Amino acid sequence: MSVNSNLFVIIFASAIFYGTPLVFAAVGELLAERSGVINLGVEGMMLLGAVSAAMVAANVDGPAALVLPLALLAAMVAAGLGASIHAFLVITLRVNQIISGLALTIFAGAAGLSSYLANVWGLGKHPALNQFGRMDLFGLKKFPVLGPILFDQTLLTYLSWVLVVAVMVYLFRTRMGLHLRAVGESPQTADSVGISVTRYRYGHVIVGGMLAGVAGACFSLTIVPTWANGLTAGEGWIALALVIFGFWRPDLTLVGAYLFGALSSLSYTLQARGIDVPTALLDALPYVATIVVLVIVSNSRISRRLGSPAALGRPYEREER
Amino acid sequence: MTTDVDSKAVTAPAVAAFGVSKRFPGVIANDDVHFDVRVGEVHALLGENGAGKTTLSNILTGLYRPDAGHLEMGGVRVSFDTPRDAIDAGIGMVHQHFRLIPTFTVAENIALGAPQPGERVRLDMAAVERRITELGEQFELRVDPRARIWQLSVGEQQRVEILKVLYREARILIMDEPTAVLTPIEADALSQTLTSLTSQGRSVIFISHKLGEVISVADRITVLRQGRSIETLDATGSTRESLATVMVGREVERVERRGVGALPGAPVVLSVSELDADGDRGLPALRSVSLDVRGGEIVAVAGVAGNGQRELVEVLAGLRPRTSGRIVVDGEIMDRADARHPIRMGVAYVPQDRLGTGLAPDLSIAENLVLKRYRRPPVARPPFLRSSVIDAEAQSLMEQFDVRAPSSQTPTRRLSGGNVQKVLLAREMSGRPKVLVVSTPTQGLDIGAVATVHQLLLDAAAEGVGVLLVSEDLDEVLALADRVVVMYEGSVTGVVDAADATVASIGVLMGGGRSEEVA
Numbered sequence: 001m002s003v004n005s006n007l008f009v010i011i012f013a014s015a016i017f018y019g020t021p022l023v024f025a026a027v028g029e030l031l032a033e034r035s036g037v038i039n040l041g042v043e044g045m046m047l048l049g050a051v052s053a054a055m056v057a058a059n060v061d062g063p064a065a066l067v068l069p070l071a072l073l074a075a076m077v078a079a080g081l082g083a084s085i086h087a088f089l090v091i092t093l094r095v096n097q098i099i100s101g102l103a104l105t106i107f108a109g110a111a112g113l114s115s116y117l118a119n120v121w122g123l124g125k126h127p128a129l130n131q132f133g134r135m136d137l138f139g140l141k142k143f144p145v146l147g148p149i150l151f152d153q154t155l156l157t158y159l160s161w162v163l164v165v166a167v168m169v170y171l172f173r174t175r176m177g178l179h180l181r182a183v184g185e186s187p188q189t190a191d192s193v194g195i196s197v198t199r200y201r202y203g204h205v206i207v208g209g210m211l212a213g214v215a216g217a218c219f220s221l222t223i224v225p226t227w228a229n230g231l232t233a234g235e236g237w238i239a240l241a242l243v244i245f246g247f248w249r250p251d252l253t254l255v256g257a258y259l260f261g262a263l264s265s266l267s268y269t270l271q272a273r274g275i276d277v278p279t280a281l282l283d284a285l286p287y288v289a290t291i292v293v294l295v296i297v298s299n300s301r302i303s304r305r306l307g308s309p310a311a312l313g314r315p316y317e318r319e320e321r
Numbered sequence: 322m323t324t325d326v327d328s329k330a331v332t333a334p335a336v337a338a339f340g341v342s343k344r345f346p347g348v349i350a351n352d353d354v355h356f357d358v359r360v361g362e363v364h365a366l367l368g369e370n371g372a373g374k375t376t377l378s379n380i381l382t383g384l385y386r387p388d389a390g391h392l393e394m395g396g397v398r399v400s401f402d403t404p405r406d407a408i409d410a411g412i413g414m415v416h417q418h419f420r421l422i423p424t425f426t427v428a429e430n431i432a433l434g435a436p437q438p439g440e441r442v443r444l445d446m447a448a449v450e451r452r453i454t455e456l457g458e459q460f461e462l463r464v465d466p467r468a469r470i471w472q473l474s475v476g477e478q479q480r481v482e483i484l485k486v487l488y489r490e491a492r493i494l495i496m497d498e499p500t501a502v503l504t505p506i507e508a509d510a511l512s513q514t515l516t517s518l519t520s521q522g523r524s525v526i527f528i529s530h531k532l533g534e535v536i537s538v539a540d541r542i543t544v545l546r547q548g549r550s551i552e553t554l555d556a557t558g559s560t561r562e563s564l565a566t567v568m569v570g571r572e573v574e575r576v577e578r579r580g581v582g583a584l585p586g587a588p589v590v591l592s593v594s595e596l597d598a599d600g601d602r603g604l605p606a607l608r609s610v611s612l613d614v615r616g617g618e619i620v621a622v623a624g625v626a627g628n629g630q631r632e633l634v635e636v637l638a639g640l641r642p643r644t645s646g647r648i649v650v651d652g653e654i655m656d657r658a659d660a661r662h663p664i665r666m667g668v669a670y671v672p673q674d675r676l677g678t679g680l681a682p683d684l685s686i687a688e689n690l691v692l693k694r695y696r697r698p699p700v701a702r703p704p705f706l707r708s709s710v711i712d713a714e715a716q717s718l719m720e721q722f723d724v725r726a727p728s729s730q731t732p733t734r735r736l737s738g739g740n741v742q743k744v745l746l747a748r749e750m751s752g753r754p755k756v757l758v759v760s761t762p763t764q765g766l767d768i769g770a771v772a773t774v775h776q777l778l779l780d781a782a783a784e785g786v787g788v789l790l791v792s793e794d795l796d797e798v799l800a801l802a803d804r805v806v807v808m809y810e811g812s813v814t815g816v817v818d819a820a821d822a823t824v825a826s827i828g829v830l831m832g833g834g835r836s837e838e839v840a
């Protein structure tokens with residue numbers, strides 16, 4: 001047996017595989033939260049993305065190089081539309097962000113629009129015709145230990161790495177990133193120096209939603225890979241916890257996503273190896289960890305110390321007399 | 322200031338307002354305002370709250386457009402549609418409440434919204450830092466561009482605000498009540514900064530309602546009253562009295578009593594010893610605070626805002642738990658940390674946030690007046706309230722405390738600041754307290770209301786109540802107090818007899834200097 005089929009190598013490799021949708025969803029949510037908007041609709045937007053991607057993959061005939069980008073685009077558009085509902089409600093109408101986000105998840109979620117659309121489109125009967133397969137990056141797949149972990153992933157995983165680096169640079173090295181952080185910390189200050197709070201918030205909530213759509217597409221195009229009702233299995237909620245877990249930084253969020261990816265995949269991996277563990281317990285682990293993280297940070301004093309944007313969750317209204 | 326007089330006369334004013342008017346529904350905020358600011362001058366806008374200073378500065382910074390009249394800069398007519406236009410024209414605002422982001426660095430705050438020429442996507446922080454250092458040297462405003470705002474003192478933060486405006490190439494700086502948050506020593510440093518600004522051709526519009534400060538800092542003073550510009554005066558030759566008369570429109574009496582002191586043999590009604598308490602963030606906010614107040618005495622707690630005064634007052638009112646220490650009210654130990662306990666022991670409390678914490682804004686005056694007595698007769702016949710009694714009491718208290726309102730059923734949120742404070746004092750005094758704790762009782766009130774509130778505090782002391790007055794206004798402290806307790810970073814840095822106290826001596830203690838004299 002080569003070193004590459006060692007149990008730990010496999011756990012690491014599947015942690016990255018299963019963690020990839022979490023990276024997309026959490027980085028998207030991070031962008032929205034950096035602008036001061038919490039969007040609890042991540043789960044719903046992921047399902048919208050998943051169902052739209054599945055629809056394109058099931059119905060459009062053509063080479064994978066054409067169909068898959070189209071499927072991703074459809075996922076981003078659908079989830080972006082979902083996010084723009086939230087954006088309109090909380091930014092323009094100043095509705096409570098928690099309520100609006102929950103409503104979005106319920107509306108689009110497993111018992112809502114996504115299942116309805118899947119029904120109408122007749123999805124889920126066959127596996128997707130096209131899916132993102134594993135790509136042997138730079139031909140390094142066979143490289144000991146690192147090969148299967150880093151160089152035998154899908155294109156979506158490689159894209160997620162590009163995304164994390166890009167968002168790091170954007171947040172901390174560009175003027176727009178500085179302005180975004182200012183909007184999330186103190187919209188009054190940003191407004192007083194001529195930064196459009198509304199524009200920044202709309203932009204980042206919608207882009208965040210599009211990334212949640214990509215996260216959903218990860219399920220219907222690689223992990224499952226077809227449509228099944230509620231196939232995201234609550235990972236949208238995990239993504240929300242990850243943003244906090246990663247102190248609102250993309251790099252740490254990525255680490256967290258892989259940790260949760262490992263937890264999510266542990267039961268398959270161990271079962272495949274014939275190791276006997278109660279799977280219900282293992283399957284519950286990521287959710288238990290999520291609840292713990294959310295309880296800890298729901299105390300605003302702690303979350304402030306962790307680096308939460310100071311204006312997170314608060315609508316902005318210019319003071320007038 | 323250093324520009325010679327002849328050249329001033331020929332250059333057009335840096336900025337001038339001609340007949341500027343601005344109406345809001347039901348209010349005329351500015352009515353035919355005229356004034357002009359010369360190049361290199363500090364020009365004060367003096368007026369009471371509601372005189373139209375804020376509206377005028379909002380017009381100058383492009384936030385509002387005037388309904389009538391116009392502005393000129395350097396003799397050329399200008400009009401601003403947005404704040405951006407005003408910034409581009411060279412007008413910069415130094416806000417009273419700093420517009421700074423505490424977790425950002427100085428350089429990041431200054432760079433916000435002000436792109437460097439030739440900048441692309443990437444943000445060149447090093448260039449921003451260099452420019453800040455240059456400006457700091459040019460105007461003697463030294464501050465470390467890499468420091469984070471929360472690490473800076475209030476005075477340093479204000480320097481950052483000024484640098485922010487200079488970074489945007491402002492020629493005219495509007496400063497809104499800039500000394501309100503400063504210690505006297507920091508205020509001196511600010512006036513040196515003003516000199517350095519004006520000597521390099523910048524003009525400053527200095528908004529204030531403090532007479533003494535305006536006379537010492539400004540070259541000329543434009544007085545606003547009820548939205549109108551009444552007069553522009555030279556600072557040299559103006560006195561507090563002459564300015565106050567123009568500002569209020571009539572002669573003003575100043576209520577003053579210094580060092581009358583407790584009645585001989587009056588008992589200590591409030592004794593605080595070795596009090597420790599934590600602030601909102603869980604860090605120690607009070608460190609071993611001790612003080613005594615005797616019946617009939619006014620003891621002032623002076624200090625720059627945020628040095629533990631709020632926490633002290635809240636502990637005394639039972640709103641904040643203490644970590645250690647002893648509080649004795651009229652011989653009785655206060656041993657429970659809840660709000661009702663101090664009320665029963667005879668501690669009356671007038672909080673800084675009068676309308677939010679002190680009163681229920683949507684309830685009527687009458688209901689507010691009995692808020693602390695509604696459980697017992699005669700106001701209640703439990704479990705019912707007796708509205709006829711409540712109303713009769715309200716009528717008599719309103720008369721006694723000169724509360725001006727349409728009726729006792731008017732919601733308190735509809736009252737002016739002065740009347741809100743009178744309702745609050747009426748309620749607290751009607752409980753026959755032994756100790757009256759008041760926090761910044763005249764902040765934001767106009768001169769007439771200030772005098773009334775001061776008189777009410779003196780009346781309370783004359784009735785034998787021990788008054789603990791927390792105030793950031795040193796003039797008020799010196800006018801009313803018998804003794805002054807100065808706080809800095811949660812500790813008492815000195816206790817001074819009002820008779821010996823001066824603004825300078827208290828100022829040293831407010832900045833953390835220790836005094837050995839304990840009265």
